[in-house]
Ligand SMILES: CC(=O)CC(=O)SCCNC(=O)CCNC(=O)[C@H](O)C(C)(C)COP(=O)(O)OP(=O)(O)OC[C@H]1O[C@@H](n2cnc3c(N)ncnc32)[C@H](O)[C@@H]1OP(=O)(O)O
């Protein structure tokens with residue numbers, strides 16, 4: 261396959277902005293897309309802040325920072341990235357939204373472009389099936405915060421070709437990450453293991469076993485987790501956590517994956533965690 265030089269990132273939220281940042285730092289041309297310019301500007305502000313911190317710490321020169329930012333073009337129109345070699349979709353965790361985006365990408369992008377999704381849990385095979393190029397569709401699952409976390413889970417859909425897998429594996433390594441190959445099952449590996457633990461921690465709050473602070477303290481001091489599960493849930497976004505639990509529950513039809521009612525209640529209340537200012541904790545963003 262031809263070398264990947266240009267990337268379109270769809271969704272400028274916490275994941276999309278991080279993916280755009282590490283891609284531009286790796287020397288790739290980037291088009292960052294979202295439905296509203298306001299979200300793109302918010303994503304760019306986070307990228308600038310991260311790069312400025314690297315400059316302040318002497319890890320990056322001012323000129324390099326300007327060059328990285330210069331490689332990021334922005335647009336609210338998907339066709340601005342139609343000549344990119346790969347699209348990495350990081351829009352909201354909702355199947356209808358993702359299917360709509362992949363249908364459009366399939367129409368717009370050049371024939372040999374790879375279409376990747378950063379979905380946390382949704383089936384890659386189902387996303388691929390709405391395109392005319394299912395062998396070029398793949399999961400490229402970065403971890404949050406993208407500039408810091410080393411892993412990219414690379415998910416093969418049923419039809420994903422070996423050449424596309426290899427190209428995406430190499431791209432992840434070029435972006436300074438370690439790629440791990442996983443097959444397409446609900447929640448893949450990362451969230452099949454992580455989210456039931458988070459959901460169980462929420463059940464502990466729901467059932468009055470302990471306060472959120474106490475639960476997080478147990479897991480930090482007792483299990484050496486860098487963040488307690490409720491802080492992590494707030495960090496991921498409670499809407500995303502609920503969406504992942506729903507995919508696990510519906511995908512396996514096993515009651516062990518039922519989302520905690522308290523999680524549903526918080527999401528209905530708009531308590532989405534750090535990004536909305538309130539979840540299990542309160543934040544001054
Ligand atoms: C839901 C899914 O589909 C999959 C997922 O992503 S699940 C979530 C996976 N992520 C995790 O589990 C994260 C768990 N938490 C951690 O690893 C750590 O708490 C953390 C890396 C986020 C912060 O680390 P810390 O040591 O507690 O804090 P701190 O010292 O402030 O930060 C360490 C470094 O990370 C950087 N950093 C922290 N948060 C950051 C962010 N949001 N964006 C960019 N950089 C960040 C800091 O600038 C700092 O960099 P330097 O050392 O170069 O200065």
Ligand SMILES: NC(=O)C1=CN([C@@H]2O[C@H](COP(=O)(O)OP(=O)(O)OC[C@H]3O[C@@H](n4cnc5c(N)ncnc54)[C@H](OP(=O)(O)O)[C@@H]3O)[C@@H](O)[C@H]2O)C=CC1
Nearest residue numbers: 271272273274275294295299350351352353379380404496
């Ligand atoms: N949060 C996490 O820890 C992780 C999340 N992921 C996955 O990454 C994806 C994004 O998550 P995250 O960044 O946290 O979510 P955010 O809510 O922070 O960002 C999603 C962004 O996508 C935008 N968006 C929605 N629909 C479209 C569309 N049709 N076209 C372009 N942009 C759109 C949203 O705009 P608006 O606000 O208007 O809806 C928002 O700006 C999800 O699939 C999630 O599961 C993967 C790994 C970790």
